[in-house]
Amino acid sequence: MTSSKLDIVAIGDALVDVIATTDDAFIEAQGLPKGAMQLLTTERADELYAAMGPAREISGGSAANSMASAAALGLDVAFVGQISDDQLGDIFAHDMLSLGVRFETPPLTAPPPTGRCLILVTPDGQRTMNTCPGASHQLRPEALDEKLIASASVLMLEGYLWGPELPRQTLVRAIKIARQAGPKVAFTLSESVCLPGRREALNEMIGSGGVDLLFLNDNEALQLTGEQELAAALATLSAKVETLVVTRGAKGALGYENGIAVEIPAAPVEQVVDTTGAGDLFAAGFLAGRCRGRDLRCSLEIGALCAGEIISHFGARPEKDLKKLVQL
Amino acid sequence: MTSSKLDIVAIGDALVDVIATTDDAFIEAQGLPKGAMQLLTTERADELYAAMGPAREISGGSAANSMASAAALGLDVAFVGQISDDQLGDIFAHDMLSLGVRFETPPLTAPPPTGRCLILVTPDGQRTMNTCPGASHQLRPEALDEKLIASASVLMLEGYLWGPELPRQTLVRAIKIARQAGPKVAFTLSESVCLPGRREALNEMIGSGGVDLLFLNDNEALQLTGEQELAAALATLSAKVETLVVTRGAKGALGYENGIAVEIPAAPVEQVVDTTGAGDLFAAGFLAGRCRGRDLRCSLEIGALCAGEIISHFGARPEKDLKKLVQL
Numbered sequence: 001m002t003s004s005k006l007d008i009v010a011i012g013d014a015l016v017d018v019i020a021t022t023d024d025a026f027i028e029a030q031g032l033p034k035g036a037m038q039l040l041t042t043e044r045a046d047e048l049y050a051a052m053g054p055a056r057e058i059s060g061g062s063a064a065n066s067m068a069s070a071a072a073l074g075l076d077v078a079f080v081g082q083i084s085d086d087q088l089g090d091i092f093a094h095d096m097l098s099l100g101v102r103f104e105t106p107p108l109t110a111p112p113p114t115g116r117c118l119i120l121v122t123p124d125g126q127r128t129m130n131t132c133p134g135a136s137h138q139l140r141p142e143a144l145d146e147k148l149i150a151s152a153s154v155l156m157l158e159g160y161l162w163g164p165e166l167p168r169q170t171l172v173r174a175i176k177i178a179r180q181a182g183p184k185v186a187f188t189l190s191e192s193v194c195l196p197g198r199r200e201a202l203n204e205m206i207g208s209g210g211v212d213l214l215f216l217n218d219n220e221a222l223q224l225t226g227e228q229e230l231a232a233a234l235a236t237l238s239a240k241v242e243t244l245v246v247t248r249g250a251k252g253a254l255g256y257e258n259g260i261a262v263e264i265p266a267a268p269v270e271q272v273v274d275t276t277g278a279g280d281l282f283a284a285g286f287l288a289g290r291c292r293g294r295d296l297r298c299s300l301e302i303g304a305l306c307a308g309e310i311i312s313h314f315g316a317r318p319e320k321d322l323k324k325l326v327q328l
Numbered sequence: 329m330t331s332s333k334l335d336i337v338a339i340g341d342a343l344v345d346v347i348a349t350t351d352d353a354f355i356e357a358q359g360l361p362k363g364a365m366q367l368l369t370t371e372r373a374d375e376l377y378a379a380m381g382p383a384r385e386i387s388g389g390s391a392a393n394s395m396a397s398a399a400a401l402g403l404d405v406a407f408v409g410q411i412s413d414d415q416l417g418d419i420f421a422h423d424m425l426s427l428g429v430r431f432e433t434p435p436l437t438a439p440p441p442t443g444r445c446l447i448l449v450t451p452d453g454q455r456t457m458n459t460c461p462g463a464s465h466q467l468r469p470e471a472l473d474e475k476l477i478a479s480a481s482v483l484m485l486e487g488y489l490w491g492p493e494l495p496r497q498t499l500v501r502a503i504k505i506a507r508q509a510g511p512k513v514a515f516t517l518s519e520s521v522c523l524p525g526r527r528e529a530l531n532e533m534i535g536s537g538g539v540d541l542l543f544l545n546d547n548e549a550l551q552l553t554g555e556q557e558l559a560a561a562l563a564t565l566s567a568k569v570e571t572l573v574v575t576r577g578a579k580g581a582l583g584y585e586n587g588i589a590v591e592i593p594a595a596p597v598e599q600v601v602d603t604t605g606a607g608d609l610f611a612a613g614f615l616a617g618r619c620r621g622r623d624l625r626c627s628l629e630i631g632a633l634c635a636g637e638i639i640s641h642f643g644a645r646p647e648k649d650l651k652k653l654v655q656l
Contacts, residue, residue: 018419021647054396054423054645057385068382087415087441091346095382113415317382319349 006102006151007075007291009183011144011174012063012158013136014081014105015115016088017276019314020055022120027128032120036191037129037160040118045132048118057088058315059095060117061136062188063158065277065316069284069306071099072322075291078102078148084135088114095317105143108135125272125311137164141173149174150181154213154287159190163198175210184242188283189216194223206240213243215283221246245300247282249275253304255296264300267308277316281306285326292328302326334430334479335403335619337511339472339502340391340486341464342409342433343443344416345604347642348383350448355456360448364519365457365488368446373460376446385416386643387423388445389464390516391486393605393644397612397634399427400650403619406430406476410467416442417463423645433471436463453600453639465492469501477502478509481619482541484611487518491526503538512570516611517544522551534568541571543611549574573628575610577603581632583624592628595636605644609634613654620656630654 027034030048040048059068067079079096083089085107092114096103107114115134119127139161149155155178161167178185193202203224205211214237218230227233238244238256246254252265285306289299309320355362358376368376387396395407407424411417413435420442424431435442443462447455467489477483483506489495506513521530531552533539542565546558555561566572566584574582580593613634617627637648 049422050425052426054387054426055419056643057419059382091383091385094377097378098380098382315384 005076006078006148006153008067008070008154008156008287009078009080009149009152010063010067010156010158011080011139011161011171013061013115013131013133013160014064014083014092015061015117015131015133015136016092017058017060017117017119017315018049018055019058019119019121019274019276020053022053022122024122027120027122032128032130034122034128035126037131039192040130040132042132045116045118045130048130052118052120056314057091058317059092060277060316062160062190062280063156064096065280066156066284066287067101068096068099068317069281069322070288071101072318073284073288073326073328074323075288078152080105080139080144082108082135082139082143084108084112084114086113088116089135104145105139108138112138119276121274121276121314125275127274127276129276137161137167139167139170141170144170144174144177146177146181149177149183152183153291154186155183156186156188156283156287159188159193162193162202168201175205179210184212185210186213186215186283186287187211188279189214189220189224191220191223194220199224211241213245214241215245215247215279217247217279243296245286245303247279247307249278253282253300255300257296260296262297262300264297264304267304269308269312272311274314275311277310278307280316281310281318288326288328302328333404334406334476334481336395336398336482336484336615337406337408337477337480338391338395338484338486339408339467339489339499341389341443341459341461341488342392342411342420343389343445343459343461343464344419345386345388345445345447345643346377346383347386347447347449347602347604348381350381350450352450355448355450360456360458362450362456363454365459367520368458368460370460373444373446373458376458380446380448384642385419386645387420388605388644390488390518390608391484392424393608394484394612394615395429396424396427396645397609397650398616399429400646401612401616401654401656402651403616406480408433408467408472410436410463410471412436412440412442412463414441416444432473433467436466440466447604449602449604449642453603455602455604457604465489465495467495467498469498472498472502472505474505474509477505477511480511482514482615483511484514484516484615487516487521490521490530496529503533507538512540513538514541514543514611514615515539516607517542517548517552519548519551522548527552539569541573542569543573543575543607545575545607571624573614573631575607575635577606581610581628583628585624588624590625590628592625592632595632597636597640600639602642603639605638606635608644609638609646616654616656630656
C-alpha cells in the first residue's frame with residue numbers, strides 16, 4: 001500500500017507460460033484452436049502437457065506482461081493478480097518485483113495452484129494458448145486495494161478475467177472505484193470475452209461509459225459488435241469510448257479519438273519467432289506514450305515498436321532494453 | 329525398469345535453471361565467482377534470487393542436459409537424478425520424458441524441494457552458476473537400478489555429484505555395478521570436484537581404473553593433477569584412462585586414446601549468447617558418435633557441433649533439431 005502517484009495499475013491473470021515449439025500436425029491432432037486461447041481443466045492440461053515437447057517457462061499473463069513492459073519503459077506501475085503460495089507463484093512474483101512492478105496481492109494458501117498457460121508455437125510464429133487458470137481466476141473483489149487504484153492515472157483491466165463470474169465481479173468493482181477516484185479505465189479485449197453470455201455484459205459496461213480506452217483486434221471488434229464489416233464495427237465502438245485502439249498484426253494499428261482516426265504500419269521485424277504477447281506489449285507501449293503526454297499517433301508508434309520487440313523471440317516478457325528502444 | 333539395451337544411462341543433478349541476464353557490476357557487487365559454479369544455501373539462494381532480474385526457467389543439470397541432447401540425437405538413454413514432488417520437479421520430469429529420456433527415479437515426498445541453478449549471463453556470453461541443489465544431492469545409492477545400469481553401453485557420471493558425501497557414495501556404487509556388468513564408465517569433471525578433499529578420492533578412483541572416459545577442460549586438468557603445465561597434466565591423465573577428452577571453449581577440443589592425440593577447432597558460431605551447457609552438449613555429441621561407431625576425431629567434431637548449437641541461445645537444452653544438425 002502506498003499513497004504516491006502511480007502511472008498504471010493493472011488487474012489480470014497471474015500465469016506462468018510454459019512454451020514449447022511444435023508443428024501444425026500436433027495442433028490438429030490435439031484438436032486445439034490454432035492462434036486462439038482456450039481454457040483447460042486441470043486434467044486436460046496435464047494430458048496436453050504430457051503430450052507436448054520440452055518447454056521453457058517464462059512469466060506471462062496478458063496485463064502482467066503489459067505491466068512488466070511498462071515498468072521496463074520506466075513507468076511506475078502496479079499489478080493485481082492471484083497466485084498461489086507455490087514455486088510457480090514465487091517465479092511469477094519474482095519476475096514482477098525484480099522489474100519494479102508493485103505486486104502485493106496475497107497468495108492463496110490452499111489449492112488451486114498458480115495458473116499456467118501451455119503455449120504451443122508453430123513454425124509460422126503463431127501461438128496457440130491453453131490456459132489452466134488455477135488460482136488466477138480466484139481473484140476476489142475484496143483483494144482490491146481502493147487506495148492503490150485511486151492513486152493511478154490509468155486502471156488497466158484484462159479481458160480474460162471478464163469471463164468467469166468471480167473475477168468479473170472484481171473487475172466491475174475496480175471500475176466503480178475508478179469512476180469515483182479518477183483513473184481512466186483501459187480494457188483489453190480477448191476473444192473469450194466475445195462469447196455469448198459475456199459479450200452482453202461487456203457491451204453494457206462499455207455503453208454506460210465504464211471504459212475510456214478499449215484495446216482490441218479486428219476479429220474482436222466484429223464479434224463484440226456483431227457487425228459484418230470492420231468499418232461499421234469500429235464506427236460503433238469509437239462512438240462509445242474516448243479512445244479506441246485496434247491492433248492488426250502485420251497490418252499495423254488504428255487509433256480513434258475525438259473523431260480523429262490514425263493509421264500506422266507495423267514495426268519492421270527481421271523474423272517473427274513467437275507472436276505471444278504482441279497485443280500486451282502494444283498496450284504497454286501505447287499507455288506509456290499516453291502517460292508521458294504523447295499524442296495518439298506517437299503512442300501508437302511506441303506500441304508498435306514494443307510489439308515488434310516481443311515477437312522476435314520466445315515469451316511475452318521483453319528481452320531488449322525497452323527504454324533504449326523507445327526513448328520516451 | 330526394462331531389459332532392452334540402452335546406449336547411455338547418466339547419473340547427475342536434477343535441476344531447473346533460472347536464467348537471467350546481468351552485467352559485470354552485479355556479479356562483482358554480489359561477490360560471485362564469474363564463469364564458475366558455487367553452491368548456495370537456501371537462504372543465500374533466496375537473497376540472490378530477490379536481487380537478480382526477471383528470469384526464464386529451462387530444465388538443466390549437467391548430465392541431464394547431456395541426456396536430453398543425446399535423446400534428441402536419436403540415442404536410447406536414461407537419466408537417474410533426484411527431484412522432489414513439486415512444480416519444478418514436474419517441469420524437470422516433463423522435459424526429460426517428452427524427449428524420450430527414461431527417467432524413473434521416484435521423487436522425494438518431503439523437503440528439500442527440487443534443486444535450482446540461478447544462472448547469471450553477462451553480455452560476453454559467460455555464465456555464472458549459483459546452485460541450490462535441494463533434492464538433487466539427496467540421491468541415495470539405493471535409488472540405483474542395477475539392471476538399468478547393466479543394460480547400458482555407457483554409464484555417465486556427473487562430477488558435481490562427487491562433492492557431497494551422499495551422492496558420491498551413489499556414484500561409487502554405480503561404478504561398482506558397471507565394473508561387474510559391462511558398461512564403459514564416463515566421468516565429466518567439474519571445478520568443484522578439484523577441491524582438496526574431493527580431488528584425492530577422484531584421483532584414486534581414476535588411478536584404480538574406475539573411469540574409462542574422462543571429460544574435462546584445461547583448468548580442471550591442471551587442478552586435478554596439480555601440474556603447472558597443461559601438457560604434463562594431459563600426459564598424466566591420458567595414461568590413466570582409455571579416452572581423455574579436453575574441451576577448450578573457443579580453442580576447440582583435444583582427444584587422447586591409445587596413444588593417439590587428435591585436435592579439432594571449435595564449430596563456427598554467429599554469436600555466443602550463453603555458454604551454459606557447452607560442455608554438456610559436447611559430451612552428448614561425443615558419446616553419440618562413439619555409441620554409433622564413429623572414431624575419435626569424428627566424435628569430437630560431433631561434440632563441437634552440438635556445443636556450438638547450445639551457446640547460440642539461452643539455456644542448456646537444444647533448440648535446433650540436433651539430428652538434422654549432426655546427421656549421425
